[in-house]
Amino acid sequence: xxxxxxxxxxxxxxxxxxxxxxxxxxxxxxxxxxxxxxxxxxxxxxxxxxxxxxxxxxxxxxxxxxxxxxxxxxxxxxxxxxxxxxxxxxxxxxxxxxxxxxxxxxxxxxxxxxxxxxxxxxxxxxxxxxxxxxxxxxxxxxxxxxxxxxxxxxxxxxxxxxxxxxxxxxxxxxxxxxxxxxxxxxxxxxxxxxxxxxxxxxxxxxxxxxxxxxxxxxxxxxxxxxxxxxxxxxxxxxxxxxxxxxxxxxxxxxxxxxxxxxxxxxxxxxxxxxxxxxxxxxxxxxxxxxxxxxxxxxxxxxxxxxxxxxxxxxxxxxxxxxxxxxxxxxxxxxxxxxxxxxxxxxxxxxxxxxxxxxxxxxxxxxxxxxxxxxxxxxxxxxxxxxxxxxxxxxxxx
Amino acid sequence: xxxxxxxxxxxxxxxxxxxxxxxxxxxxxxxxxxxxxxxxxxxxxxxxxxxxxxxxxxxxxxxxxxxxxxxxxxxxxxxxxxxxxxxxxxxxxxxxxxxxxxxxxxxxxxxxxxxxxxxxxxxxxxxxxxxxxxxxxxxxxxxxxxxxxxxxxxxxxxxxxxxxxxxxxxxxxxxxxxxxxxxxxxxxxxxxxxxxxxxxxxxxxxxxxxxxxxxxxxxxxxxxxxxxxxxxxxxxxxxxxxxxxxxxxxxxxxxxxxxxxxxxxxxxxxxxxxxxxxxxxxxxxxxxxxxxxxxxxxxxxxxxxxxxxxxxxxxxxxxxxxxxxxxxxxxxxxxxxxxxxxxxxxxxxxxxxxxxxxxxxxxxxxxxxxxxxxxxxxx
Numbered sequence: 105x106x107x108x109x110x111x112x113x114x115x116x117x118x119x120x121x122x123x124x125x126x127x128x129x130x131x132x133x134x135x136x137x138x139x140x141x142x143x144x145x146x147x148x149x150x151x152x153x154x155x156x157x158x159x160x161x162x163x164x165x166x167x168x169x170x171x172x173x174x175x176x177x178x179x180x181x182x183x184x185x186x187x188x189x190x191x192x193x194x195x196x197x198x199x200x201x202x203x204x205x206x207x208x209x210x211x212x213x214x215x216x217x218x219x220x221x222x223x224x225x226x227x228x229x230x231x232x233x234x235x236x237x238x239x240x241x242x243x244x245x246x247x248x249x250x251x252x253x254x255x256x257x258x259x260x261x262x263x264x265x266x267x268x269x270x271x272x273x274x275x276x277x278x279x280x281x282x283x284x285x286x287x288x289x290x291x292x293x294x295x296x297x298x299x300x301x302x303x304x305x306x307x308x309x310x311x312x313x314x315x316x317x318x319x320x321x322x323x324x325x326x327x328x329x330x331x332x333x334x335x336x337x338x339x340x341x342x343x344x345x346x347x348x349x350x351x352x353x354x355x356x357x358x359x360x361x362x363x364x365x366x367x368x369x370x371x372x373x374x375x376x377x378x379x380x381x382x383x384x385x386x387x388x389x390x391x392x393x394x395x396x397x398x399x400x401x402x403x404x405x406x407x408x409x410x411x412x413x414x415x416x417x418x419x420x421x422x423x424x425x426x427x428x429x430x431x432x433x434x435x436x437x438x439x440x441x442x443x444x445x446x447x448x449x450x451x452x453x454x455x456x457x458x459x460x461x462x463x464x465x466x467x468x469x470x471x472x473x474x475x476x477x478x479x480x481x482x483x484x485x486x487x488x489x490x491x492x493x494x495x496x497x498x499x500x501x
Numbered sequence: 502x503x504x505x506x507x508x509x510x511x512x513x514x515x516x517x518x519x520x521x522x523x524x525x526x527x528x529x530x531x532x533x534x535x536x537x538x539x540x541x542x543x544x545x546x547x548x549x550x551x552x553x554x555x556x557x558x559x560x561x562x563x564x565x566x567x568x569x570x571x572x573x574x575x576x577x578x579x580x581x582x583x584x585x586x587x588x589x590x591x592x593x594x595x596x597x598x599x600x601x602x603x604x605x606x607x608x609x610x611x612x613x614x615x616x617x618x619x620x621x622x623x624x625x626x627x628x629x630x631x632x633x634x635x636x637x638x639x640x641x642x643x644x645x646x647x648x649x650x651x652x653x654x655x656x657x658x659x660x661x662x663x664x665x666x667x668x669x670x671x672x673x674x675x676x677x678x679x680x681x682x683x684x685x686x687x688x689x690x691x692x693x694x695x696x697x698x699x700x701x702x703x704x705x706x707x708x709x710x711x712x713x714x715x716x717x718x719x720x721x722x723x724x725x726x727x728x729x730x731x732x733x734x735x736x737x738x739x740x741x742x743x744x745x746x747x748x749x750x751x752x753x754x755x756x757x758x759x760x761x762x763x764x765x766x767x768x769x770x771x772x773x774x775x776x777x778x779x780x781x782x783x784x785x786x787x788x789x790x791x792x793x794x795x796x797x798x799x800x801x802x803x804x805x806x807x808x809x810x811x812x813x814x815x816x817x818x819x820x821x822x823x824x825x826x827x828x829x830x831x832x833x834x835x836x837x838x839x840x841x842x843x844x845x846x847x848x849x850x851x852x853x854x855x856x857x858x859x860x861x862x863x864x865x866x867x868x869x870x871x872x873x874x875x876x877x878x879x880x
Contacts, residue, residue, distance in 0.1 A: 379880035389880065395868075398875035402867075405816070405874070406798035406823040413504035413797040422505060434790045491789055492782035496762050499774045 111181055115188045122157040124150035128193045132463070137199050140229025142276050155229065158197035165203055165227045168211065172219055173227025179419055201270070202226035202233040206279045209295075209341055209354045217336025222297070234300070236266040236280030236322060237351070243268075243479075244486040246281065246351065247289050251324060253282040253296065260284070260296070262304075262327040268480070272307040272320035275300050282329075285345050295347030296340050298329045314472035315457075315465070356425075358481045359432040372408070373401035374442060378449045385453055393448055400438075400445055407438055426494035433487035436477035443471040502808070504800050506573070513574055517581045520554055525587035527849050534588060535706040541664040542708035543588035545623075551591065552620025560599045560741075565614050567599075571807035572741065576748035576799065583752020586849075586856050588707060590623040590661045592745050598624035600741040601669045601686060604726040604734045609688055613667055625665035626738065627656035627689075627712055634658075634865040636671070636739060638679050641714065643672035643687065650674070650724075652687065652695075652717040660863065662710030663698045666691050670714070671735050674728055684731040686738075687723045694718065705855040740817050742864050744806050747799045747820040750860055754792045754828035757835040757853040761785070764839055764850075781838060788827075788834050795820070795827035815877045822870035825861040832857045 127150055131137060135147050138155060146152040158164050161175060166182045168174025177185065207226050210218055225231045242249040251264025262282055272278070277299055285292030300307075304327040309317035332338050342350045375397040382389050389397065414431055417423035447454045447467060454467040462468070478484040492498045506514060524530075524547060534544055551557055556578050561567020568574075575596055582589055594617055602610055616622030628636055641654025652672055662668060668689045676683030689696060695717040698710035726734040762785055765776030775781055802820040805813035832854040836843040843850045861867065 373874075373878055375875055376879045394875060394880065395871070397880070398871040399822075401874050401878060402819050402822040402826070402871050403794075405819045406794045409504065409801035409816070409819075410794040410797035413800065416503035417505055420503070420505075430786075430790045430793065433786075434794060485783065488783040488786040489779070491786035496782075496785055496789060498762070498765060498776040498782050498785065500777065 108180055108184060112184050112188065115185055118161070119188055119192060119194060122154070122161075123189075123192060123194045124154055126150035127154040127195050127197075129195075130193065131195055136195065138197065138229070139199050139232055139271070139274065140202075141232025141274065142230070143274075144229070144232070154195070155197045159228050162227070164198045164229065165207065165223075168207065168223065168227065172211075172223035198229045200226060200229060200233065201235055202231065205235060205354050205358060206233050206297075208357050209279075209350050212353060213342040213350050215336050215338060217334065218338065218341070221333070221337055231276045232271075232274060234269050234272045234275035234278050234322075236269055236272075236278045238268045239265060240267050244483050247293070247348070249281055249283060249293070251280075251282050252286070253284045253294065253329065255284065258332075259328050259330045262296075262298075262324045262329055264324050266322040266324075267310075267319075269307070269320045269322040270318050272300070272322045273309055278305075278322070279341070281347055281351055288345065290348050291345055293347040293351070294340050294344050295342055295350040296329055298327070298339060302327050302329070304328075312472070313475070314469045316469065316473075355482065356428050359428040359487075373404050374445065375401045378446065381446075382449050385450070387451070389449070393445075396448075397445055400441055404438060404442070407434055410434070424495055426490055429482075429487045429490040430495070432481065433478075433484050433491070436474075437484060439477050440474050443474045447471050502804050504797060504804065506577070510573060510577060514577045514581075516554070517556075517578050518584075520550075521578075521581035521585045521587055524550055525582065525585045525589070527586055527852065531586045531588055531706065531852060540700070540708065542661070542702070542706060543590060543664075547587070548590060548623065549620040551589065552618065556591065557595050557620050558599075558614070558618035560595060561614055561618060562603070565610050566618050567614070572744050572803040573800070573807055575745060576803045579745050579748040580752035580755070583749035583754075583856075583860075584756040586705075586753070586756070586852055590625075590664070592742065592749060593626055593660050593665075594622070594624040596745040597626045597738050597742040598667070598669050601626070601725050601734055601738045602688075604686075604737070605688065606722065608722055609725060613688065616666065622666040623661055623664050625659050625662045625668045626742070627659045627662065627668050627670045628735070628739070628864075629658045630654070630656055632657070634862070634869055636735065637681070639671050639673050639684055640678040641670065641672040643674050643685055643719075645674075646718065649718060649720040650685075650687070652689070652714040652719065654714050656712040656714075658863070659698075659710045659712045660707060662712050663700045663708060668696075668712070669725065669738070671731060672714075674731075681732055683729050684735060685728050686725040686731040686734050687719055688725055689714075689717065689719065689723065703859050705852070705859040707859060736814075739864060740806065740814060743817045743821045743870075744799070744802045744813075746860060746864050747795075747802065747817070747824040750821075750824035750828045750857070751792070751796045751799050753853055753857050753860060754795065754824065754831040757828070757831040757850065757857075758785075758788055758792055760850055760853070761788075761831075761835040761838050768840075775838070784834055784838075788830055791827040791830055795824045798823045815874065818865075818870040818873040818877065821865060822867045822874065825867035825870070828857045829861065829867070 138151055163175055165174040166177045166185055170176045203226055207223060210222055239249045253260035253262045280296050282294050282296050283292055284294040304325040306323045307320045310319045310321060311317045330339055378397055379389055414423055414427060450467055456462045457465040530544060555568055558567035559570040560575055563569035582591060602613060630640055643650040643652045670687045670689050671684055673683055674685040695715045697713045700710050703709055765781060768775050798820040802816040805816050835850045836854055839850050842848050
């Protein structure tokens, strides 16, 4: 404990010295987020300085081993770092699907050569990754995917289409599920890594109900994917035809992240904030709305306790392996309710799609965005199926 | 402190689970006493056994002969009481009255605690005066009279009131009915003149009383805590009771859920186990999530209370409200998924529904506590 307190003191001093004041402001728009990649540009010098300081310290990926660009922090140390960053409102230096998704999968399944090359690139934000999972017709039912890689000896020729590929139009590389055996439903999928600049790859943004388009359709037309990028650097993770193991492992991470179990906004009570919001609009809370807020706060604060319990149990291996599904289900349903209530309190003001007061329709866009929470990363219905089968042990349909 | 049981607590949970399933189960206790129209609504022999297990005095300080344990430990016992629907004065005596007595004089402790620890005494608490829990309003009066007080008023929903050797009574020694100050708590012994009970059996077969105090004369040494300063003791007692009731509610919810999930795995309709139907699977999974979350909130409240945190009050209301919602869902889904048989007295699932209704009402229902969450949060 004494060591942890010392670590806290040191961390606080380091953040004080290295986190520029501009990086302690809340994120207001997409250009406040640094995603890295070959074509990335910094918004300002502060963003660049903050990233470089964090890279040098291993703080873009604090819990990864030092040889792969991390700081090798223990879970309690990483928690202290998060808390101290939270206290000064420090922005994450680097946002990346490489950090959140591919990295954990490589740490678990990757070869030493893959780890050396890809993890270090990810930690430094040099390559921006996207995830090629869903296909038209294969949303939550991933094993039905059709994109096919034909084996040509030292390479595959990949044909097919992916959908909901977040930021595919900005990504440098893709980690992608490709069917390599048409006969075997689960055992015929390979987890491939390849360059989005490869000939035959095209992307097309999908405009969403929120007006933005973080997602793309991605097309593969005779894309040549080599089986290896060098000594001990295969172009696939895990084993050929066993990509499902990797995908499942990674989905667990994605669900934890989407559930906000690591301390997302979903866990907070909103009633007091909504009362102030109403007051600013010259209004008071309608009694029935106040009651709904109170019921929401009960659920949100209880969920926060569940999140804390879940993380405590993960640390000592007590959590049920399917528990992330429950966290994802409850957390995303809660977040949808949160935004419904926030819209209700704002009344006509929160409807403004284009106005200065709403900074270009932020409330309604956020509200619309949350509707995807219970779809992406596996729908709520799929989560409930998993709970029924793996936790409650109900008979298979 | 991590939000799961440490090794000692896990051992206690194993012990309590085994003991309550063996000795406190529905057939042996709830149905047994109900079918005999027992005037107490619970068995004194079990209470004595619980004393032998060390349960009755677990919240009593070691210096006073108890085990000096916390609300996490009391919650472990309460969850098993809830799971087995065990009729028992544990919550009223070992949690509520014991918490009040912590604030009592050495004389009061000496008079009542040994009987509690030995399982010879049963205590009740008299707080409510209306059909709903409104502890902010206390109209029962205690006027100075000689060296002591004379109490007049009426209390309702006094659980185990008729069996109690002593009732903790919240009365007003000054101010108006709605004032926060001016409350004093009294330890009112069983046979005092002017105390009367109108006994009622509740839907869950437990016994409660409408209690009348007609010129009940008490010595000054019956006062628990400070004269006119009883609100603090009352609040401490309510806090402990709410966290305890939440723990018992978790047990009720889990008991009903387990029974229902088992049933889904056995019952066949249309040539299939009904647990194969996705409509029921999804509802069962949703129920599981709600019950797990309610349980986490309860453990959090217990830990905050044991740690003396200022947030314990808010979290206690979160837990009481969340458990009430989750347990209500559990018993309603339980009866519905059992189908017609769930409506029969022969099946236990309906007993869970009855117990949930009574327990949720005790010390404030989900509406009361959601409102409290709003007030404590400043809106």
